[in-house]
Amino acid sequence: MSARGEAGHEDAFEPVRIAVVGVGYWGPNLVRNLQELPQAGPVTICDRRSEILERVAVRHPGVRTCLEYDEVLADPAIEAVCIATPTSSHYALAAAALRAGKHVFVEKPLADSAARVRELIELAAEHGRTLMPGHTFLYSPPVNLIRDLIHAGELGEIYFVSTSRVNLGLHQPDASVVWDLGPHDLSILLYWLEELPQQVSAISRSCIYPDTPDVAFLNFIFGSGTIAHVELSWLAPSKLRRTAIVGSEKMVIYDDTSNEPVRVFDSGVDLSDPQTFGEYQLTYRTGDIVSPRVDVAEPLYRELADFCTAVRTGTRPQSSAQLGLQVVEVLEAVDRSLALGGSVETVSSSSFRI
């Protein structure tokens, strides 16, 4: 199944038997979608906290429960694991699963360092298994609609992108807002622009927890000339999910909280060549504004369908491990810049292609 297209033969293969590891906060969403997905088979849930395991099991009749991860790994009936635990544990759990011959889906970010992501990618290649990060926004209809507009050239050259992802909460004591919210915007930018930023500079502040940034302003310069700004914060008077994409032909506002998530503005500046007296002639153009109809498909459902297809057919998922690696490479560059008070950092270009 294509990540964006509608399923043609989604039940043409045997349902994949999956265990969800970690069912505290996000895991139950995976469980619910896997149970509704024809491409997935009976679901196992695994968590060390027995009371949480029990509670989720009650709400999802039919799941098998398991307190020990080792049992999951040892069970030949389980083909794949979906890891929804804190970021710091991603590497160890994913590596163990790959070594046990399981396919692996990991909630974003793939791991807490680029080096570890590279190890996981190598392990996956060695064992011939799928490794996929959960960059859910790559399956969001508005994100894909905008990607289509960009790739069709409708927006012209992309001058810049400016995005704000802020709200009040939820602070995480051991994770920076950059690593928590940042992967969303970075995966979207990579998916839209199909290039890595070359230079990164960023400032942040740890307002509530010491040494845990909860607000950050990130600046990016891409090789093509596109620049981007990303504002991330857990401290804000109201929720904002607003992205402006300004192209030479048209401009787009993407607002995930709105009933009209995509608005296309036929606006821009037309510049004629210098005239006799060397003066440029500018004309501002303000045309129709269109809010195209957007599908209401649940991104997570489509993402897990893509995972199952990758497992069964060996295709590369839209949210690929290579894209997941690039996201982490950029996050590391951001962290280096933050540590130096906003210095310009180069993103260590991965040898992998997106």
Add this chain to the structure above:
Amino acid sequence: MSARGEAGHEDAFEPVRIAVVGVGYWGPNLVRNLQELPQAGPVTICDRRSEILERVAVRHPGVRTCLEYDEVLADPAIEAVCIATPTSSHYALAAAALRAGKHVFVEKPLADSAARVRELIELAAEHGRTLMPGHTFLYSPPVNLIRDLIHAGELGEIYFVSTSRVNLGLHQPDASVVWDLGPHDLSILLYWLEELPQQVSAISRSCIYPDTPDVAFLNFIFGSGTIAHVELSWLAPSKLRRTAIVGSEKMVIYDDTSNEPVRVFDSGVDLSDPQTFGEYQLTYRTGDIVSPRVDVAEPLYRELADFCTAVRTGTRPQSSAQLGLQVVEVLEAVDRSLALGGSVETVSSSSFRI
């Protein structure tokens, strides 16, 4: 007259006789306000372009017209000049006026370099004349209402400020968006926070005119710990004038385009001390939202009244030359950072106090 309070004795002195220099785009607004102001006397307008001079004179019956600046300087009946010409000419026109013994009001920014601003300040001191930059927002009721909230401690510690000042147009062929729109936000930040940013980093792009940035993302770190982000652009799908001020006690949204320009959110995070097990306890607080009534006074009117008072009584205007200097010092630091692709630049601290 206090810049913010209502006039107590506004006609207690002889009206100031003022010439407005440059009446193309912004100048007519000065003329209109000066004509309505009891503290100002008969207005002279000066512009080399006779047809523009004529057109403005027709709309403002009673003004005297003058094609040559030298005549203005030579006229002993004129006590002060208001300079509303392009930035590059500010220094020469202001210096000549000060030397001729006139008081000087200059549209923002005061001059195109900090060195030249310092020269003007010295000239003003030498000749005992008022030198005042036109940072109009310092006279805007919502800006002052927020300043009062900050200084009364209502917002608590200011964690960060994030602001967007974007719209479609108007490009200026010889001026960066940083020097055109930036002085507004910088003057507001200095006025609110009463401190200079210590470190600046910024990226920009010249999308339409070559070598003329029309979009810029500016990051600031202040000594107190406050950080700030300023987005400036002449390319945007819709006009945005939105500033979020996030404090430890309350948060404020300032939106100059809204019927409710100031919104105060009684929201925040309460963090208790580490408990037995070393874990912090977070509580999110979301209380009432208040849009306080804001006066509808025209900032420009109040600004020119402050200028007249400064001329007559020698008081320091709210929009002081020192603040104008600091704005230009920060702009220069931003330009240095832009030239180096976003490097961290230190603001060369002026010896003047705000």
Add this chain to the structure above:
Amino acid sequence: MSARGEAGHEDAFEPVRIAVVGVGYWGPNLVRNLQELPQAGPVTICDRRSEILERVAVRHPGVRTCLEYDEVLADPAIEAVCIATPTSSHYALAAAALRAGKHVFVEKPLADSAARVRELIELAAEHGRTLMPGHTFLYSPPVNLIRDLIHAGELGEIYFVSTSRVNLGLHQPDASVVWDLGPHDLSILLYWLEELPQQVSAISRSCIYPDTPDVAFLNFIFGSGTIAHVELSWLAPSKLRRTAIVGSEKMVIYDDTSNEPVRVFDSGVDLSDPQTFGEYQLTYRTGDIVSPRVDVAEPLYRELADFCTAVRTGTRPQSSAQLGLQVVEVLEAVDRSLALGGSVETVSSSSFRI
């Protein structure tokens, strides 16, 4: 438990054993809330459509299922029924339940005619059982916050109320939009104003289904002088849930779709007595706007808690049968006006007090 206050002793009594009758569209919401409610005991669900019954049972482990209503009535372990079937069946189902000695909760409107509602009220009295209509908005925090403002006199005299409840869909082939959406606004108006409208006039149109109004404009005049307008429609470009309450002291906007559901405007007109020349002096007052914090409690949960308390303790629920009767009396007057093209109809005042 008070309908609005927080529960003090909510588990001080034996949980009520309830059967939900009709689990197609709305019924499952009742089931979910009853299962979470400490005041309610094991839940039975009853529906003739076995496949629907089965589907709901799977999602709500622990419920007992029952295909025949007669079994529910015959089961002495079931103390109360919640009827969530189409309006036309309310009377028969409720009457049978009351005769079988059950307490009865009926989704709004109580029945399809005032005569039948009166019969049900008499039956309930005869058998000493609670009869309660499901006017959920009486348990909505914003509705109660506004009621408190009105009753505390904060808004002054209520001049008028204007409300729009429109969206695209869902048409019902056998029910007018007046009987489907109207009970919401009528119950709110009665709850706020504590008086019945004396005169009703209304127009409507059946745009899609013949003889089934899907848009209606209702005008009401109350004895106190307050007037009200209610716009109801299943045909609208976007969802609107907007009520303006204009009082002599303050004005309120209630918008159920907004993050700020209640906004209080300290605005109004002050009129001094006629002066010497017989002229009134008007002053317009525009003060602060406050969005008070509103609890996020689920109205349905609070409503069912109130039902259980009424069953156990004999108290009158906030959403009383008398209020339900008055709603239907007004609906009948609206229908009479519609039939005559908008004539002024008097509401046949019920002998019951609210």
Add this chain to the structure above:
Amino acid sequence: MSARGEAGHEDAFEPVRIAVVGVGYWGPNLVRNLQELPQAGPVTICDRRSEILERVAVRHPGVRTCLEYDEVLADPAIEAVCIATPTSSHYALAAAALRAGKHVFVEKPLADSAARVRELIELAAEHGRTLMPGHTFLYSPPVNLIRDLIHAGELGEIYFVSTSRVNLGLHQPDASVVWDLGPHDLSILLYWLEELPQQVSAISRSCIYPDTPDVAFLNFIFGSGTIAHVELSWLAPSKLRRTAIVGSEKMVIYDDTSNEPVRVFDSGVDLSDPQTFGEYQLTYRTGDIVSPRVDVAEPLYRELADFCTAVRTGTRPQSSAQLGLQVVEVLEAVDRSLALGGSVETVSSSSFRI
């Protein structure tokens, strides 16, 4: 010049010499536009209040002033008058001007009774002069854009129109809100729908001044089946200028206070014919939303241009006396309904065609 099209030959005729009568509140807008209009010649202003006359003269250099209306009428150099006085004086001033052989433009409403409007129309015919009411919205670009959509059949059958025109103030001691704001919406409805309402019912309240309605809810039924609701009020927490036009094919929101005054929703309900089992099949359609670019022309300028053309060439202006009569006929029917507490009143159909 066509009211909507751009001028082809606007200066093909001799400018019309016009006197503006009444320059207190609205008159100065007429003066300003007439001075900018190439089709209008030197402007005379006439008002009995000498200080007001003087003040307006100072702001509009070049106008001739006149304290006595009789002088205007006696002056052969004045070809036309624009009457901007209170409604009660319209009839007498307009009749005198027509009798003196002047062309007449009257601010809406044309007169305070349909009988008087008919007299004026007859007088105009007798003297071969243009009589034109100032229904400015007929020259508003968004109103015309919507008219074009309706007439091109883009919206399909017009099911209903719902409009709110409310704000805080400005009360007028001797005029109902129905006669003050109502002409705007009535002229727009007549212009769009090209039919008179057949039945009118309305309620109102006089909240501030006795016997002067300041809030009113008007219901209309048209012969074609279209129904309409108009809410008018000088008491409202915030300004609202919102009109929903719901058609069988598309729906439109017209909001005169928005940057996007017209929004076209490709939404609706598709109903298939009854199937085998007699059930209708409904499908809800929600497609793109388009905010078409709207010209920014000033309606008043275009209106006065249309008047000048009518004067010179004898064409019928878009805002015709016949339309002005129909507006007043509807207002009278509304007043009859209000007097009877909301009774259904028939609009006495004028013999004139729109």
